[in-house]
Amino acid sequence: MGFVMKQLSKLLVVLSALVFAGCTTRPSVETDHQADFDFSSLKTFAVAETKQDSKENILISPFTLSHIHSALETELVKRYQGVSTAANPDFIVSYHVVIEEKLDPRSYDDLYGFGYYGRGYRYPSLFFHGPGSGLRVYNQGSLIVDIVDAKTEKPIWRGVSEKRLSRSMAPQQQREVLSRAVTEVIGQFPPVK
Secondary structure, three states: OHHHHHHHHHHHHHHHHHHHHHHHOOOOEEEEEOOOOOHHHOOEEEEOOOOOOOHHHHOOOHHHHHHHHHHHHHHHOOOOEEOOHHHOOOEEEEEEEEEEEEEOOOHHHHHHOEEEEOOOEEEEOOOOOOOOOOOOEEEEEEEEEEEEEOOOOEEEEEEEEEEEEOOOOOHHHHHHHHHHHHHHHHOOOOOOO
16 A cells, blocks of 8 residues: 555656646747847837738737737836837837638648548548548737837847637637737847846
């Protein structure tokens, strides 16, 4: 009985460590920045209005764009002072949302790999397509945040977060996903040297 209890306690420790490690992994955010810029000099910011002038932006609700604008201000005001663009801020934040259709890479296995028929019989799915085979398409939303030095009007930092979006998502659900993306992206600014 003592051996079983020791083994169970070891298993619980390992499972707890795995859960903790899963919680502490950093979100999937890609960033790039101007290496020689002094980010410690930044004190004030303004968030620029996004124009709905491209095909991708027109498909995004203006209410969603307004929500992203507010989320950016909320995150940045925790560390910087927000001002209007007329007040000459130290940096200006612009953002873009791009929604693209992507192919699920797992669907290639269904189409070009081997599938199963019945109990363990393999068949090449190029010749026989079961009811679950075929390409799966999904929408991928990319939130791109650019930060520009207001004095030189040159970009100094970019952060990109990509999230899978479902066609069946309500606008409120999209806003929640994009709010998390804003938090993840701004959490990486300024870059750590």
